[in-house]
Amino acid sequence: AVFKPENVEDFYEIGEVLGSGHFGQVRQVRERTSGNFWAGKFLKIRKVACSRLGLDRSSVEREVEILQAVQHPNIVALKDVFESRAEVVLILELVSGGELFDFIAEKENLLETEAIEFMKQILEGLRFIHCKNIAHFDLKPENIMLSDKVSKPPNIKLIDFGLAHMFHPGEEYKSTSGTPQYIAPEVISCQPLSTAADMWSIGVITYILLSGLSPFQGDTDEETLGNVIAMKYEFNEHYFSLTSPMAKDFIQKLLMKNPEDRMTAEECLHHPWIKPITPKQAAKRNRSSINMKN
Numbered sequence: 001a002v003f004k005p006e007n008v009e010d011f012y013e014i015g016e017v018l019g020s021g022h023f024g025q026v027r028q029v030r031e032r033t034s035g036n037f038w039a040g041k042f043l044k045i046r047k048v049a050c051s052r053l054g055l056d057r058s059s060v061e062r063e064v065e066i067l068q069a070v071q072h073p074n075i076v077a078l079k080d081v082f083e084s085r086a087e088v089v090l091i092l093e094l095v096s097g098g099e100l101f102d103f104i105a106e107k108e109n110l111l112e113t114e115a116i117e118f119m120k121q122i123l124e125g126l127r128f129i130h131c132k133n134i135a136h137f138d139l140k141p142e143n144i145m146l147s148d149k150v151s152k153p154p155n156i157k158l159i160d161f162g163l164a165h166m167f168h169p170g171e172e173y174k175s176t177s178g179t180p181q182y183i184a185p186e187v188i189s190c191q192p193l194s195t196a197a198d199m200w201s202i203g204v205i206t207y208i209l210l211s212g213l214s215p216f217q218g219d220t221d222e223e224t225l226g227n228v229i230a231m232k233y234e235f236n237e238h239y240f241s242l243t244s245p246m247a248k249d250f251i252q253k254l255l256m257k258n259p260e261d262r263m264t265a266e267e268c269l270h271h272p273w274i275k276p277i278t279p280k281q282a283a284k285r286n287r288s289s290i291n292m293k294n
């Protein structure tokens with residue numbers, strides 16, 4: 001794929017750093033013609049294949065191809081791509097409402113019903129990419145952002161498709177990248193992956209959303225990975241006493257060792273915790289606040 005060879009600074013004024021990660025850094029940028037703000041994701045491209053620094057150009061092409069294929073209100077939009085000597089710049093929709101967990105940590109108390117509103121949007125975005133045979137493979141709190149700080153309910157955007165993969169029929173895909181706290185057992189044991197690996201991460205994120213605890217986190221990455229493989233987690237009464245049984249059922253149906261046993265995003269959206277079938281089920285949602293003890 002050929003990206004725009006023009007200098008990105010001819011079209012955008014480069015602003016403050018918004019975030020950085022395994023890829024490079026994201027800066028706020030201002031489009032010179034319109035004055036509109038966007039996010040510029042500056043990716044270092046490695047010139048020689050064996051270099052450890054920078055990204056392989058093919059992995060950047062993959063991220064661009066995937067972002068172009070998933071246009072959805074809950075997925076960050078890609079507007080433009082520039083390339084200079086050793087750098088590719090993705091011009092992305094500016095998502096300036098901060099990370100989901102910072103938002104929730106700031107608030108005094110948050111009802112399960114509000115948590116459900118967030119989860120619904122995350123699941124809508126996932127259902128959309130999964131039905132295109134695309135998995136995100138790096139779902140975690142840092143990659144779930146709010147479009148702004150004022151909309152009610154807030155609008156969720158999934159960002160960072162740098163580890164995402166588009167499955168082709170009959171093709172196996174394995175990868176060991178991801179973040180230990182959120183990766184599924186099959187990732188650790190190097191088995192072929194599927195979109196079900198994202199659903200495990202959703203189970204972990206929901207558990208944290210409702211309790212403030214990370215289910216498998218150990219003192220080291222090795223310990224965390226050991227806990228994931230051993231499926232060693234529990235609903236500690238001290239943190240989960242106020243959590244509704246339907247919420248725990250939702251989590252349990254995602255934290256299943258066998259990827260085929262896990263709910264899909266579609267099934268999650270029809271789970272009684274997310275979509276109460278009867279008013280009685282709606283009433284069963286607990287009214288209490290969510291523990292945010294960290």
Ligand SMILES: Cc1ccnnc1
Pocket residue numbers: 018019026039076092093094095096159
């Ligand atoms: C960090 C980030 C990424 C994409 N858009 N806005 C902000």
